[in-house]
Amino acid sequence: MxxxxxxxxxxxxxxxxxxxxxxxxxxxxxxxxxxxxxxxxxxxxxxxxxxxxxxxxxxxxxxxxxxxxxxxxxxxxxxxxxxxxxxxxxDEDRRRKLSRMHTAQHVVSRVVLDEYGASTAGNQVYPDRSRIDFEPASFDDEDLERIERRSNEAIDRDLSLVKENRPRSIVEERVDEGRVPLDLIPDSVDPLRVVEIEGFDRCPCGGTHVSRLGEIGRLTVTDHVSKGEDTERIEFELEDAT
Ligand SMILES: [Zn+2]
Missing domain, CATH: 2.40.30.130 (Elongation Factor Tu (Ef-tu); domain 3)
Structure with a gap:
């Protein structure tokens, strides 16, 4: 191993x-x-x-x-x-872009869950752009502006992140309904590595992330596309990430 x-x-x-x-x-x-x-x-x-x-x-x-x-x-x-x-x-530059993007994904996923009750069904980050699929969801232009604004408000608060291993039983109790499908993580994975954004979001995740939200920089929602009756894809970029 x-x-x-x-x-x-x-x-x-x-x-x-x-x-x-x-x-x-x-x-x-x-x-x-x-x-x-x-x-x-x-x-x-x-x-x-x-x-x-x-x-x-x-x-x-x-x-x-x-x-x-x-x-x-x-x-x-x-x-x-x-x-x-x-x-x-x-490659530090590439890692940093991916960490910023991945942390931004947590922010957008949390904003959409809070504002629209939609879960993250899938996501893919790249150094220069990223996408998240939400369901059930259907967004209009006003919704996208709201998601972008609320995400940037959280980033501007420069909240800190805690990344630590926690017992699975505790994580299962404390992760919000709809935030992440814990049943997709094999039962044998215990403890779980949790990424917590101070007072904002908590999510088991094995990826790389920044230490403070301010490191993400300004986020722009660039596009959205319907991926079926109940699924909506949002695409976003970050300032200076290209
Ligand atoms: Zn993550």
């Missing part, structure tokens, strides 16, 4: 050392990693691994039977053998 070292509260670590546990032709496994593997609507980190005599770009990161596989493109040297110490460097 690869140790997911970015959990529960190390989203801001972008350089680290780790030990190779397995090397294949074009990927490596580590005993622990701060690279985020694709999942939960958040793309994988990018970056590089360096070791004595070599360097490789990390071009994709995936969960693989409880481990994390770092797909690499070799730049110099030969891929290191098991037991080699490597230095990991995560």
């Amino acid at each position: 690869t140790d997911l070292r970015y959990l529960p509260d190390a989203d801001d670590v972008t350089t680290f050392t780790a030990t190779i546990t397995e090397t294949t032709q074009d990927s490596v496994f580590l005993d622990g990693t701060y690279f985020y593997p694709e999942g939960g609507g958040q793309p994988a980190d990018r970056g590089a691994l360096e070791w004595d005599g070599g360097r490789a770009d990390v071009v994709d990161v995936r969960k693989d039977h409880g481990d994390v596989r770092h797909d690499v493109e070799l730049r110099t040297g030969e891929l290191p053998a098991e037991g080699t110490t490597v230095e990991g460097r995560i």
